Amino acid sequence: MTRSASDYNAFTMALKAMIRRRRRAPETVLASQGSDQWPWESTDIDYDMHVIREVIGKYLSSFDVKQDYFASFFSLVVPHNMRNHYCPECLREDITAIEFPYWRKAWTYCMTAYCYQHKRLLVTMRSGPSTYDRAWQAFKEEAFDSPSNAFRVMRDRLAIRVQRWYFGRPSFNTLGLENTQSTRALFDLTYSLLLKRRTRFEEGGYACALARENRGQVTPKSMPLTERIQTGVSISSPLQRAYALILTGMILGLILPSQISSFVGLAKQSGVPWPSTPFVIGKMAILYSNREEYLELRKLYSATPPDLIAQCAEFFRGLEHAVYSLRDEYSSQDRLWLESGTPHQRWLVFPDL
Numbered sequence: 001m002t003r004s005a006s007d008y009n010a011f012t013m014a015l016k017a018m019i020r021r022r023r024r025a026p027e028t029v030l031a032s033q034g035s036d037q038w039p040w041e042s043t044d045i046d047y048d049m050h051v052i053r054e055v056i057g058k059y060l061s062s063f064d065v066k067q068d069y070f071a072s073f074f075s076l077v078v079p080h081n082m083r084n085h086y087c088p089e090c091l092r093e094d095i096t097a098i099e100f101p102y103w104r105k106a107w108t109y110c111m112t113a114y115c116y117q118h119k120r121l122l123v124t125m126r127s128g129p130s131t132y133d134r135a136w137q138a139f140k141e142e143a144f145d146s147p148s149n150a151f152r153v154m155r156d157r158l159a160i161r162v163q164r165w166y167f168g169r170p171s172f173n174t175l176g177l178e179n180t181q182s183t184r185a186l187f188d189l190t191y192s193l194l195l196k197r198r199t200r201f202e203e204g205g206y207a208c209a210l211a212r213e214n215r216g217q218v219t220p221k222s223m224p225l226t227e228r229i230q231t232g233v234s235i236s237s238p239l240q241r242a243y244a245l246i247l248t249g250m251i252l253g254l255i256l257p258s259q260i261s262s263f264v265g266l267a268k269q270s271g272v273p274w275p276s277t278p279f280v281i282g283k284m285a286i287l288y289s290n291r292e293e294y295l296e297l298r299k300l301y302s303a304t305p306p307d308l309i310a311q312c313a314e315f316f317r318g319l320e321h322a323v324y325s326l327r328d329e330y331s332s333q334d335r336l337w338l339e340s341g342t343p344h345q346r347w348l349v350f351p352d353l
């Protein structure tokens, strides 16, 4: 892919701003990972690595900048043309500090709903996402926050906790669930399932339904479940993500039962029918419309280790509950399968149906 001269200039300008701000090699910043400042503070630059390699060779090597600096740290990154969530306070602070607002890498992950620095929900740009001047575009837009109340305060507190767990931020109480590759994989899938895309023919994710924010995201054509799960997470809004973070946190046991019950109470007062158990979340996460969908979901979850399935048994029982709606489609072999073992045990092996 070739880049025009103006693209290249925008890129070098962003780099200059970054270097001016740091006034020291990023390598020394990397050493102080204990703080919440990194990598959340690094700039989102989505250029092809060919250009980056060239710039590093010609210019940045004297600052000891290595290629790794530009790499993403997590797999679920929103495509470049859809990166439109930001923190208005960060941009305002940039103007005062460096006279140049810049887009954070931290805002580009599918699991990011909050700015850690300002402990606030991100805002969505109203103008379409542009490429090089999006930080300026966003800066000039006025961001409206909904008035705070006890429900929103607790919502933010719980969701930030789960977001911190996911990204392995320091000083988080894991409540016994270690952040490993397999727990993160289970998180990715469940979180994305709760944000699955709504079409004219199929329901959207449970988090979207609770957030009552589905408008503008409904696709007119039918889509396979896997595709709805994969695309929904990219187009999700910060509020939908906040809800999905809390729901996933409940399923994985990252939120204390006492906190769940006070949150459910506050939600009720705010008119949000928040579920109180992982079983209900499982039941609502998917309402199978056909047997293929059930098998598709089973396949997606089939890589989950047995101990994690057992730990989240209530959620899997909920997912299994919805299978009764397929009663008419069962064969006698299906019936035998469905009567064997407890519901979550059936998720330990992929069915031979």
Ligand SMILES: [Zn+2]
Pocket: 087, 088, 089, 090, 091, 115, 116, 117, 118, 119
């Ligand atoms: Zn911020």
